[in-house]
Amino acid sequence: MPPRKQTDSSKQSICSSIGALIRSRLRATTCKYVGFFVLLFISSYLYLSPLIITSVPQEPISTDYLNADVSKRDAVRAAFQHAWSSYEQDAMGADEYHPISHRGFNFSGDGGIGYTVVDALDTMLIMGLHDEHARARQWILDKHSFEREGNFNTFETTIRVLGGLLSAYHLAGDTLYLERAVDLADRLLPAFDTPTGLPLPMVNLAKRVGVRDQWSSDQISTAEAATLQLEFKYLAQLTRKNIYWSKVENVMSVIYKSLLPHSLVPIFMSASKGDFTQSDIRLGSRGDSYYEYLIKQYLQTNRTEPIYKKMYADSMKGLHDNLVQKTSRQGLTYIAELIPHRSKDGSVTWDRSAKQDHLVCFLAGSLMLGATTSGAAKHFISIPPRLEELTQEGQRDWQTGVNLLETCMDTHRTSTGLSPEIVMFRANEEKGESERDWFIKNSRKGGPSSYDARYMLRPETVESLFIAWRLTGDLKYRQHAWNIFSAIENHCRLEEGGYATVLDVDTVPVSRDDKQETFFLSETLKYLYMTFSDSSIIPLDKYVFNTEGHPLPIFKPTDTKPAFAL
Ligand code: DMJ
Numbered sequence: 001m002p003p004r005k006q007t008d009s010s011k012q013s014i015c016s017s018i019g020a021l022i023r024s025r026l027r028a029t030t031c032k033y034v035g036f037f038v039l040l041f042i043s044s045y046l047y048l049s050p051l052i053i054t055s056v057p058q059e060p061i062s063t064d065y066l067n068a069d070v071s072k073r074d075a076v077r078a079a080f081q082h083a084w085s086s087y088e089q090d091a092m093g094a095d096e097y098h099p100i101s102h103r104g105f106n107f108s109g110d111g112g113i114g115y116t117v118v119d120a121l122d123t124m125l126i127m128g129l130h131d132e133h134a135r136a137r138q139w140i141l142d143k144h145s146f147e148r149e150g151n152f153n154t155f156e157t158t159i160r161v162l163g164g165l166l167s168a169y170h171l172a173g174d175t176l177y178l179e180r181a182v183d184l185a186d187r188l189l190p191a192f193d194t195p196t197g198l199p200l201p202m203v204n205l206a207k208r209v210g211v212r213d214q215w216s217s218d219q220i221s222t223a224e225a226a227t228l229q230l231e232f233k234y235l236a237q238l239t240r241k242n243i244y245w246s247k248v249e250n251v252m253s254v255i256y257k258s259l260l261p262h263s264l265v266p267i268f269m270s271a272s273k274g275d276f277t278q279s280d281i282r283l284g285s286r287g288d289s290y291y292e293y294l295i296k297q298y299l300q301t302n303r304t305e306p307i308y309k310k311m312y313a314d315s316m317k318g319l320h321d322n323l324v325q326k327t328s329r330q331g332l333t334y335i336a337e338l339i340p341h342r343s344k345d346g347s348v349t350w351d352r353s354a355k356q357d358h359l360v361c362f363l364a365g366s367l368m369l370g371a372t373t374s375g376a377a378k379h380f381i382s383i384p385p386r387l388e389e390l391t392q393e394g395q396r397d398w399q400t401g402v403n404l405l406e407t408c409m410d411t412h413r414t415s416t417g418l419s420p421e422i423v424m425f426r427a428n429e430e431k432g433e434s435e436r437d438w439f440i441k442n443s444r445k446g447g448p449s450s451y452d453a454r455y456m457l458r459p460e461t462v463e464s465l466f467i468a469w470r471l472t473g474d475l476k477y478r479q480h481a482w483n484i485f486s487a488i489e490n491h492c493r494l495e496e497g498g499y500a501t502v503l504d505v506d507t508v509p510v511s512r513d514d515k516q517e518t519f520f521l522s523e524t525l526k527y528l529y530m531t532f533s534d535s536s537i538i539p540l541d542k543y544v545f546n547t548e549g550h551p552l553p554i555f556k557p558t559d560t561k562p563a564f565a566l
Helices: 009-048 070-091 115-127 130-143 154-172 175-192 229-239 242-258 288-300 306-322 358-371 392-410 460-472 475-491 519-532
Strands: 096-098 103-105 151-153 202-204 209-211 219-221 268-270 324-326 333-335 337-342 348-353 355-357 422-425 543-545 551-553
Touching (some): 070 096, 096 115, 115 130, 115 519, 151 154, 154 175, 154 202, 175 242, 288 306, 288 543, 306 358, 333 392, 358 392, 460 475, 460 519
Antiparallel strands (some): 202 209, 543 551
């Protein structure tokens, strides 16, 4: 269509005044629109910019995809190869490895069951170490056996060997691993043959009988009894054999019936009566993974078992009411222990101790994971979570998790950058000569090193850093993880091969103990590797990690029926 010609002057003046009117309207409208869009932008920014409850991370992430840091990831992979290759050369197949003397050690005189090999399988698969994995698989095919006349710890064998086989089966799809897992589980089942069904601490794998504690025949450790469930339940799901499920579910039912009003658990139980015996309450050794498996059992079955949400929520309330403490100077959050005392009239009182095991550092990540799942107020949780996406309990747990992780990092302020096995937090009135709000008991400069001063390649802090990184995308967590990895490289790494325990984290140059724990391969290096990998590697909404760092897939239970419910 040809352009219209404007020939008439009046028309022109009308048009020009209309034009002026339109332009002025347009200016006003433009101003309004600009104002509107500025307001919209600011409010959208405020809405979309996720808030960590008290601290906004330096670089908030608005996507759920986190990129790899390739050079750091590959450095961790190389460390795994350094640890594995010397074990393979010196002690292939042995349960444990002593890297300084270049020897292996088995848990029974009749031979081992490949603790180290099986514990390391899924890390190899995750790291893409195909040659190492092929040789490890060949060893399992040719030399591995559970027909061993010896007593093996029920809990350790379940979390390291059964968990390792199941995870490797899931990742590799190799039925060899599932067959071995079934063989092992069948040999472990007699541990549950007690009047209550609570498992005995040991099993003779060849004889297929449960074995009582040597010193206290009725006593069992609470965390050990309640940290078998993820493994046996996944096996039940795979095999459709309900016995694996019912045995471990019964354990939870017995514990549930014996719970104290605050839902915190003493660390020992009676296998014959099913109640708690007078013993410490703590989130460290013998208590830790009881709480870890409450939230993870809830997640493993795709949140279909509300009993575990309740048990977890009740115990986290008990934790906050009784155990969460802060130091007065630095304001460090720590988890105290309760020590029982029986007075002459028979009543029990509880003393609070300011001791915290390195093991407790698992709880930081566990609380953050729990806050964004069991403590979620909405279906979608941002990375990092926003305040209104969490319930009040979720907000409380998130904050405690974040704070506890800061404390765990503070315990790395040592001469080596490694954290000790156990720390004591200073009471208000105690003045430390150092800058630290905590100290290592029985440790004196120049004196013999105490047990508490060692770092035995444990994973708990890097485990929590991994979860914190995935849930926040805050680069400070990667930086902390890298600092810990660097300290391990500087002080635990043996040039001739392998990594060893450091005896005193505050003494440089270090003295070492001749031991490379199997969890260094299954947990510490795996969590470090995943922290520097992209977040498609073992996503947290598809997997739960067993307490030994073995990822098991989340599933909806099919045939198996929970033994107890709300
Ligand atoms: C691992 O064997 C497991 O994480 C267990 O639950 C306790 N801690 C060690 C590693 O420190």
